[in-house]
Amino acid sequence: MENIIKGKVFVLGDNIDTDQIIPAEYLTYNPAIPAEYKMFGKFALCGVPPAQAGLPKGHIPFHDATDEFISPYRIIIGGKNFGCGSSREHAPIALAAAGIQAVVAEFYARIFYRNSINGGYLLPIESKKRLVDEICTGDEVTIDIGAGLLTNHTTGDKWELAPLGEVVPIIESGGIFNYAKKVGMLK
Numbered sequence: 072m073e074n075i076i077k078g079k080v081f082v083l084g085d086n087i088d089t090d091q092i093i094p095a096e097y098l099t100y101n102p103a104i105p106a107e108y109k110m111f112g113k114f115a116l117c118g119v120p121p122a123q124a125g126l127p128k129g130h131i132p133f134h135d136a137t138d139e140f141i142s143p144y145r146i147i148i149g150g151k152n153f154g155c156g157s158s159r160e161h162a163p164i165a166l167a168a169a170g171i172q173a174v175v176a177e178f179y180a181r182i183f184y185r186n187s188i189n190g191g192y193l194l195p196i197e198s199k200k201r202l203v204d205e206i207c208t209g210d211e212v213t214i215d216i217g218a219g220l221l222t223n224h225t226t227g228d229k230w231e232l233a234p235l236g237e238v239v240p241i242i243e244s245g246g247i248f249n250y251a252k253k254v255g256m257l258k
């Protein structure tokens with residue numbers, strides 16, 4: 072498992088649901104086909120209205136002019152109930168396809184959390200404090216999983232993260248199927 076994750080953050084708000092993360096109209100793409108997997112990255116977060124994104128003064132797009140598929144952001148900062156709504160596994164797939172390696176939120180909808188872990192798509196990390204009001208989109212941060220710490224290099228702030236806990240063996244295996252094979256639950 073990657074112990075250190077570095078990059079720019081994209082800040083969202085509360086109750087970001089899976090339909091905002093990847094609207095149903097894009098579920099026709101097959102993530103197993105590389106040319107179609109890219110489209111999940113292109114349309115990731117296209118359903119989030121700027122006001123709900125909690126973005127400061129107007130809308131900062133998730134993608135910039137350099138790449139229509141991969142976002143310049145590597146970490147999402149979320150509030151309460153991140154990934155709520157439908158159970159679509161396409162939600163963590165879309166964020167991962169856009170280049171997101173981790174989400175740091177106050178707490179998650181359970182299905183989104185487990186889809187993220189079981190598929191090995193991204194790390195759903197919980198923060199001990201509400202960070203959407205403390206960090207701005209574009210800030211450069213480092214997440215140290217082992218130390219349970221998020222360092223904001225733009226502001227100098229450091230924030231405690233909750234340990235990933237019992238799901239670490241699944242993350243380290245790269246997902247639930249690899250884990251099940253590793254421990255003999257699957258041939």
Ligand SMILES: CC(C)[C@@](O)(CC(=O)O)C(=O)O
Nearest residue numbers: 089095098156157158159160
């Ligand atoms: C099966 C899937 C496409 C689903 O209908 C499942 C769900 O609604 O939980 C969705 O819209 O995410």
